[in-house]
Amino acid sequence: MADPVHKKTEPNGRYLIALSVAALGVVFGDIGTSPLYAVREAFGEHYGLALTEANVLGVLSLIFWSLIVVISLKYLTLVMRADNHGEGGIMALTALVMPSKLRRGHWRYLAVMLGLFGASLLYGDGMITPAISVLSAVEGLEVAAPRLEPFVIPVTVGILLALFLFQSRGTQRVGGLFGPVTLVWFSAIALLGLAQIVRNPYVLTALNPYHAVHFFTANGATGFWVLGSVFLVVTGGEALYADMGHFGRTPIRLTWFFVVLPALLLNYFGQGALLLANPAAVENPFYLMVPGWATYPMIALATAATIIASQAVISGSFSLTRQAMRLGFLPRMTVVQTSSQEIGQVYIPTINWILMFATVGLVLGFRSSSRLAAAYGVGVTTDMVFTTLLFAVVAWSLWKWPRWAVVLLTLGLLGVDLSFWAANIVKVPQGGWFPLVVGAVMLVVMTTWHQGRALLSSVLQKDAFPLERFLETLAASKNPPVRVPGTAVYLTRNADVVPPALLSNLRYNRAVHENVIVVSVETEEIPRVLGSLRAEVRALDLGFTRVVLHYGFMEHPNVPVALYDITELDLDPDDTYFVLGREIVLPEGKLGMPRWREQLFAVLQRNALPATAFFDLPPAQTFEVGHLVRL
Known part of the structure; x- marks a missing residue:
């Protein structure tokens, strides 16, 4: 079909400013809260890195050039060009690759698998980010009053539980505060850093890349492993790309270069200036920059900022799940629209509870943001490598693009990505295993569901009867079935063949409605489809009509509304009935998958949200016809 997508236009004027402020709270929450722990972790006891002037300047130089190369160059300049009709993120990028004309099919398959594993790893990020962000903010209580240390874990768990329990209500009412609160956060951390830099401006010499190079040559292997903590300053890079569809390139780039990057650099260099003046501040350089009178207000502001950052990651997990469902990589789940204005604001209960239990479990298991930092980098670095590929x-x-240009650019970006990845992979025994396990489990679920559905469709296709041949047979029948008044809508995977539910109805009832509409729903590899191109309608003989509904992978398919909007059907909602089939899968080793994967597919199939709810069919006018499928 033609390019059926809403074209996005770049905003300007006041709208651009409003979008830029809104982007602060959604896009930059993760990367904006990294100053709470990144510098502290770079000088953690596990590295044994001496707190010398050369090492402080070296770490600051690495932080500066990491932000410039990874965020400013890779993501904002290059990767954000790869939008899927305005949408970003690794699933949108994977959808771009799926129909690509790679010369060999197995290369395309490998590319899609990389995208799926990258998407799977983001679920681990959705569990770790709220845990480490909120915990690092609440740990400020230890600095304000050491006697409050026993309350850090309970307070963190309480905040996280409240955050996840609040998800079902959506963020429409408080979402407008996210941007302004985050703007206050960036302003505050910039002023804190600036105050320290004014006292010791020599720290600005770290802008010279010489200090980064000297850091490696002077510290050898230890200097390389420190990259694992330096990487914490760029962990929000994927969020910039994933949220491009909500805000567009221009607001994100504008906000980064004029607000976020200056604020982050001022704060990081301010922490460095503090360490040069007072090495003992390495215990918690962020909070020890704060004047005593402002410690508690700063803890409150940091907690608010980390909650906003966590909300963005949680919402991203919901959006990722919906995309995966629409592209056929996850079974149907309940999706609740939490905003009447913003279609992207959804709540998925199953994912919410999984994230909640995992996040609280991480806090109770690791018990400090320093230990959680080991689990944080591995999954994100792996994801960044996949994004580059x-x-x-x-x-x-x-x-x-010319092959030589692609090769040179890819080798350069991979050199940076793989350096960070290698420095983080050694953390696997200390907690880095967690996101890898989560990613592997989700990858198995996604590939099992996708492959199982494809094999199930092929099995059903073998017994399929072409719809037009069926109508010819029906017209020539000497004993035609009884025609029942009203309209029956049969939902099926393929509108060109007779739905199994229709055949079952004929077999047992010997009756067919006067008007029969055979409907299939197709998900396009684009975010949204224009309403004018939503439906393909073809009138057939004997009162039959074939309809194909097209939806983007960011859209929710409301089948009744789409059908009622088709004027040539002239449907009466009170006299229209929906009939659909429900396959009951019985694994018998015929799919060609390992038996355990067949069992997993059967479990997923049984627990998938019924099509009645997923397609918003009216329960009182919907009939399901089950049939056993031996696989």
Whole structure:
């Protein structure tokens, strides 16, 4: 079909400013709260790094150039070019790769698998980010009053439980505060850092990349492993790309270069200036920059900022799940629209409870943000490597960039990504295993569901009867079935064949409605489809009509509304009935998958949200016809 997508236009004027402020709370929450722990972790006891002037300047130089190369160059300049009709994120990037004309099918398969594993790893990020962010903010209580240390874990758990329990209500009422609160946060951390830099401006010499190079040559292997903590300053890079569809490139780039990057650099360099003046401040350089009178207000502001950052990650997990469902990589789940204005604001109960138990479990298990930092980097670095590889596929196969340019650019970006990855992979025994296990489990679930549905469709297709041949047979029948008044809508995977539910109805009731509409729903590899291109309608003989509904992977398919909007059908909602089939899968080793995966697919199939709820069919006018499928 034609390019059926709403074109996005870049905002300007007051709207651009409003979007830029809103982007602060959603896009930059994760990367904006990294100053709470990144510098402290770089000088953690586990590295044994001496707190000398050269090492402080070296770490600051690494932080500066990491933000410039990874965020400013890779994501904001290059990767954000790879949008899927305005949408960003690794699932949108994977959807771009899926129809690409790679010369060999197995290369395309590998690219899609990289995208799926990258998406799977984001679930681990959705569990770790709220835990480490909120915990690092509440740990400020230890600085304000050491006697409050026993309350850090209970307060953190209480905040996280409240955050997840609040999800079902949506963020529409308080979402407008996210941007302004985060703007106050960035202003505050910038002023804190600036005050320290004014006292010791020599710290600005760390802008010279010489200090980064000297850091490696002077510290050898230890200097390389410190990259694992330096990486914490860029962990929010994927969020910038994923939220491009909500705000557009221009507001994100504008906010980064004029607000976020200056504030982060001022704060990081301010922490460095403090360490040069007082090495003992390494215990918690962020909070020890804060004047005593402002400690408690800063703890409150930091907690608010980390809650906002956590909310963005949780909402991202919901959005990722919906995309995966629509693209056929996850079974149907309940999706609740929490905003009447913003279609992207959804709540998925199953994912919310999984994230809640995992996040609280991480806090109770690791008990400090320093220990959690070991679990944080591994999954995100792996994700960034996959993003670089997928970007290379898009640049070569879709944009037709010269091969030499793609190779040189990819090698340069991979050199940075793999350095961070290697420095983080050694953390696997200390907690880095967690996001990898979560990613592996989600990858198995996604691939099992996708492959199982494809094999199930092929099995059903073998017994399928072409719809037009069926109508010819029906017209020539000497003993035609009884025609019942009203309209029956049969939902099926393929509108070109007779729905199994219709055949079952004929077999047992010997009756067919006067008007029969055979409907299939197709998910396009684009975010949204124009309403005018939503439906393909073809009138057939004997009162039959074939309808194909097209939806983007960011849209929710409301089948009744779509059908009622088709004027040529002229449907009466009170006289329209919906009939759909429900396959009951019985694994018998015929799918060609390992038996345990067949059992997993059967469990997923049984527990998937019924099509009645997923497609918003009216329960009182919907009938399900079950049939056993042996696989």
